[in-house]
Amino acid sequence: MLTAEERQEIEAEMARYPTKEAVCIDAMKIVQRHRGWVSDDGIRDIGELLGMSPADLDGVATFYNLIFRKPVGRHVIMLCDSVSCWIMGYDRLRAHLTGRLGIRFGETTPDNRCTLLPIVCLGACEGAPAMTIDNNLHVNLDPDKIDKLLEECK
Amino acid sequence: MTLEKPLTKDIPQDGRGLDLEGYQRADGYQALRKALRNMTPQKVQEEVKDSGLRGRGGAGFSTGTKWSFTPMGADAPRPKYVIANADEMEPGTFKDRYLMEGNPHGLIEGMILAGYANQSDVAYIFVRGEYKLSQERLARALAEAYSAGYLGKKILDSDYSLEMYLHVSAGRYMCGEETGLLNALEGKRANPRAKPPFPPVSGLFGKPTIVNNVETLANVPHIINHGAAWFQSLSRTKDAGTKLYGASGKVKRPGLWELPMGSTMREVVEDHAGGMLDGLRFRGALPGGASTDFLTEQHLDVPLDFTEVQKVGSRLGTGTMVVLDDQTCPVGMTRNLIHFFAQESCGWCTPCWSGLNWAEQILDALEDGGGKPGDMEKLEFQTKFWDPSHTFCALAPGAAEPLQSALKYFHEDFERHITEKGCPFRS
Numbered sequence: 001m002l003t004a005e006e007r008q009e010i011e012a013e014m015a016r017y018p019t020k021e022a023v024c025i026d027a028m029k030i031v032q033r034h035r036g037w038v039s040d041d042g043i044r045d046i047g048e049l050l051g052m053s054p055a056d057l058d059g060v061a062t063f064y065n066l067i068f069r070k071p072v073g074r075h076v077i078m079l080c081d082s083v084s085c086w087i088m089g090y091d092r093l094r095a096h097l098t099g100r101l102g103i104r105f106g107e108t109t110p111d112n113r114c115t116l117l118p119i120v121c122l123g124a125c126e127g128a129p130a131m132t133i134d135n136n137l138h139v140n141l142d143p144d145k146i147d148k149l150l151e152e153c154k
Numbered sequence: 155m156t157l158e159k160p161l162t163k164d165i166p167q168d169g170r171g172l173d174l175e176g177y178q179r180a181d182g183y184q185a186l187r188k189a190l191r192n193m194t195p196q197k198v199q200e201e202v203k204d205s206g207l208r209g210r211g212g213a214g215f216s217t218g219t220k221w222s223f224t225p226m227g228a229d230a231p232r233p234k235y236v237i238a239n240a241d242e243m244e245p246g247t248f249k250d251r252y253l254m255e256g257n258p259h260g261l262i263e264g265m266i267l268a269g270y271a272n273q274s275d276v277a278y279i280f281v282r283g284e285y286k287l288s289q290e291r292l293a294r295a296l297a298e299a300y301s302a303g304y305l306g307k308k309i310l311d312s313d314y315s316l317e318m319y320l321h322v323s324a325g326r327y328m329c330g331e332e333t334g335l336l337n338a339l340e341g342k343r344a345n346p347r348a349k350p351p352f353p354p355v356s357g358l359f360g361k362p363t364i365v366n367n368v369e370t371l372a373n374v375p376h377i378i379n380h381g382a383a384w385f386q387s388l389s390r391t392k393d394a395g396t397k398l399y400g401a402s403g404k405v406k407r408p409g410l411w412e413l414p415m416g417s418t419m420r421e422v423v424e425d426h427a428g429g430m431l432d433g434l435r436f437r438g439a440l441p442g443g444a445s446t447d448f449l450t451e452q453h454l455d456v457p458l459d460f461t462e463v464q465k466v467g468s469r470l471g472t473g474t475m476v477v478l479d480d481q482t483c484p485v486g487m488t489r490n491l492i493h494f495f496a497q498e499s500c501g502w503c504t505p506c507w508s509g510l511n512w513a514e515q516i517l518d519a520l521e522d523g524g525g526k527p528g529d530m531e532k533l534e535f536q537t538k539f540w541d542p543s544h545t546f547c548a549l550a551p552g553a554a555e556p557l558q559s560a561l562k563y564f565h566e567d568f569e570r571h572i573t574e575k576g577c578p579f580r581s
Contacts, residue, residue, distance in 0.1 A: 016319045017341075018233075018359055024341040025324050063343040063500070064324035066283045078284075082245035083444055083476050084402040086490040120327060120494060121245035121444075122284055125402035125474070126409045135286050 002045045006034055010049060020050040024060055028067050037068040065119075072115040073108040075153040077101075079131040082121035088128040089142075096143045100150060114153055158388055159412040160376040161369070161396060165256030171291040174298040177259040183304055185378035186263055189270055190312040193378075195226070198271035202374060204382035206394035210249075211239055211330075211367030212442060212471045213548075214393075214460035217374075223354035224272040224362050233275035235363040236268045236316075237339070238371055240281040240288070241323055241330040244443035245494055246476035249398040250368035252410055254281070254288035257372070258295035262318065264371030266304060267378060269316045272354075272364050277318040280335055283325055292320055327498035331547045332365045333357075334500070345502045346547035369398055391416035393459035400474030401427040404434050404482070410474070416457035419449065423477060434479040438563060442471020444491050445552025447559035448478070468559065483579035484564035485571050488557055489517035495553035505539040506550035512536060513557065520568065523576035530568050534561055 002010070013026045027050060031042045043057045050057075061067045079097060081090055101109055101116055108115040124130040127139025131146075138149060164172055164180040172180070189198050203218020225231065238261060242250040254261060265277050281288055296318060299305045307315045326344055328334040333347035336358050357363025373395055377385045386394040393415050399422045400410040406428030413421070419439060423429065430436050438450040441458060447468035449456070456466050463470045478487060496510035513536045516529050537558045540550035561568065570578045 016321075017339075019340070022339065022341040022359075025338070026321075029322070029324060060341065060343055064326055066323075066325040081490075082494055083440070083487060083490050084246050087403045087476070087478075087482050087487065119284070120243060120498065121247070123242050123248040123251045123282075125246050125248050125476070126400065128402055128408070132284060135284065137284075137286070 002031075002049060003034065006030055006045075007049065010046070021052060024050055024052060024057060025064065025067075028057070028061055032068060037071050039069075071108070073112050075114045075134055076117065077114055077131060077133050077153075078117050078119035078122075080120070080122045080124070080129065081118040084121070084125035085129040090129055093129055093131075093141055093143070093146065096146055100147070114150075157414065159396060160380075160388075161253065161260070161372055161398065162256070162412040164260075165252075171255055171295075172257045172259065174259060174295065174302060177257065181379065182259055182375075183263055183302075185375035186266055186270075186304060187310060189267055189378055190310055190314060195271050195273055198267060198378065201382055202271065202377055205377045205385040206382070206392075207370065207373055207377060207385065208393060208460055209367055210369035210373075210397070210472070212244065212445070212469070214470060217366060217370055220354060220366075221268070221272055221364060223352060224364060225355065226273060230273070231361050234272060234361055235358045236265055236272060236274040236277045237335065237358070237363060237365045238265055238277075238279045238368055239330060239332070239335060239365050240279055240285070240368050241335060242285070242368070243282055243327045243330050244445065244472050245491070246402055246440060247400070247443045247472040247474045248402075249400055249410055249472060249474055251285055251288055252398070253368055253372050254285070255291055258288075258291045259299065260372045260375065261292070261368055262295055262299050263304070264374040265318065266309065266316055267374045268364055268366060268371060270314050272362070273314075274316065274362075274364065277316055278321045278339060278358075279318070280321050280323060280329070280339065282323050282329070289320065289322055296320060326500075327494075328500045328547075328549065331549065334547065335365060336363065343500065345500050348546060389415035389459070391457050391459045391462060393461055397458070397470075397473045399426075399458065401439075401477055402474070403439075403477030404431045404479045405429065405477055406431060416459045416462070418455050418457060419475065420454040422458070422475065423454075427477075430477075430479055434481055436477065437480045437482075437484070438478045439475040440471075440478075440556060441468055441475050442473050443476070444494060445469075445548070445555055446471040447555040448484075448563055449559075450563050468555070481579065483521075483577050484560055484567050485517065486521055486577060486579065488560040488564075489514070489521055491556045492517055492553060495549060499549060502547075503545040503550065505544045506553075509536045509539050510550065510553055513553075520571040521577050525568075525572040525575070527572060529572065530561055530565070533557060537561075 010027045207217040208214045328344040334344035338344040353363040402408045496514045499507045501507045537554040540554040
């Protein structure tokens with residue numbers, strides 16, 4: 001069941017669009033913000049409010065890479081793998097990050113601390129290589145800087 | 155003569171965004187007052203058309219012409235929509251982020267003017283999810299604009315009303331494609347739509363919809379304030395205005411500069427970006443993001459505008475270039491680009507989802523030592539299927555551009571990957 005807070009936030013979005021269906025992406029983001037990810041229960045809860053089938057919602061959810069249909073760790077790290085960052089040393093940073101965390105892209109550390117994902121161009125090419133941690137941007141990365149940032153991920 | 159930089163001159167250098175007070179001090183919202191008091195919607199459309207403003211998202215279509223397709227008058231379907239495409243996700247591109255963070259009101263005023271010109275009722279700013287600072291600054295600016303009476307019912311006591319909302323996307327490059335964006339706003343997968351009908355006639359929820367890029371819209375207040383002739387005088391070539399040019403890759407000072415339209419790659423790379431890092435030579439560049447053909451040393455003095463870049467076989471695109479140096483592998487760079495397009499294909503058109511994956515596998519093999527004679531011909535063959543007559547949208551045609559030009563300009567590097575069984579740059 002949607003919490004009162006989730007429901008209230010989703011209903012506030014409804015005022016901005018002429019159809020209920022149009023709110024579904026925002027609704028999934030709202031549920032994700034509260035629960036960390038969008039589970040099958042989350043999909044069902046949203047579907048009931050918006051009058052959409054779980055299949056329709058899942059079709060939308062799986063299209064968008066910022067909607068998580070699997071649990072993620074306390075911190076989500078997204079390393080830019082697009083062209084400017086690749087030129088500026090993405091391969092080395094990827095090797096460093098996967099080594100430090102002991103996981104590959106798409107995985108979460110066993111202590112549930114970090115999930116590591118690739119991301120397309122973050123629009124920070126003047127500061128390449130770049131990544132985000134919990135949607136906060138970090139630029140001009142090198143292995144030392146990454147180590148310091150990882151220390152802050154508790 | 156000092157260079158005129160209408161888009162960036164008022165952006166504080168210390169990283170703070172321009173708030174409403176600062177924007178108003180810099181003549182902000184004067185164009186809106188002028189239009190609402192003294193200009194009909196048709197007159198605003200004409201001024202923008204006469205200015206020669208062309209779409210800064212990459213396609214370069216005349217903004218005024220796009221607007222002229224909107225059904226006007228009492229019989230026009232309602233509500234009509236105006237949308238800012240702020241889903242900047244073209245690899246190598248970071249210009250719209252700079253404008254939204256630095257001067258969010260400039261975009262908002264441009265959107266209200268576009269809304270007035272097309273008599274739109276509702277506006278959405280479609281911003282990508284990763285642009286957190288842009289979202290914060292736009293949200294604050296929207297609140298400021300509403301409380302100052304620039305948005306909402308009867309704007310500045312005129313008869314014109316416009317509601318404007320911020321939509322934060324949940325990802326995918328396809329959302330930047332005009333009709334994919336419309337589907338995303340409707341809560342669907344961002345697949346492209348068949349055209350015609352074009353969005354100005356039938357767009358969001360089937361209603362007339364104008365979709366313009368952030369930089370395009372940010373130019374509109376200045377055109378209304380200073381006129382079409384002034385806007386044309388900013389440029390060195392026939393394509394009017396200034397342009398935000400950028401450079402990334404192994405240059406000394408990667409960054410972004412507002413320069414007269416028609417500035418050259420040599421000026422951007424050598425004068426503004428400070429040249430290549432020590433010990434490296436310039437080998438080529440994607441002039442305007444991932445989906446533009448490589449240009450090389452012979453093109454350094456080509457004026458970077460829509461018309462002239464097209465004459466030498468590429469596109470201005472977003473105007474933010476990605477520079478290739480002589481110690482970075484052009485085959486590896488092309489593999490990275492094709493990986494991006496293959497991943498971001500929405501799966502709607504077969505030449506795109508199938509062909510891009512096939513090409514990526516060949517490029518992987520070339521880089522990893524499994525390249526075979528005939529691979530280049532196979533890649534060349536694939537690009538022929540990625541043209542606009544075979545696909546609904548410009549994703550695959552965009553992917554063809556860096557690949558076909560890499561095969562042309564870096565032919566020997568591809569050969570060496572086959573004969574030397576791997577990437578010669580990795581040794």
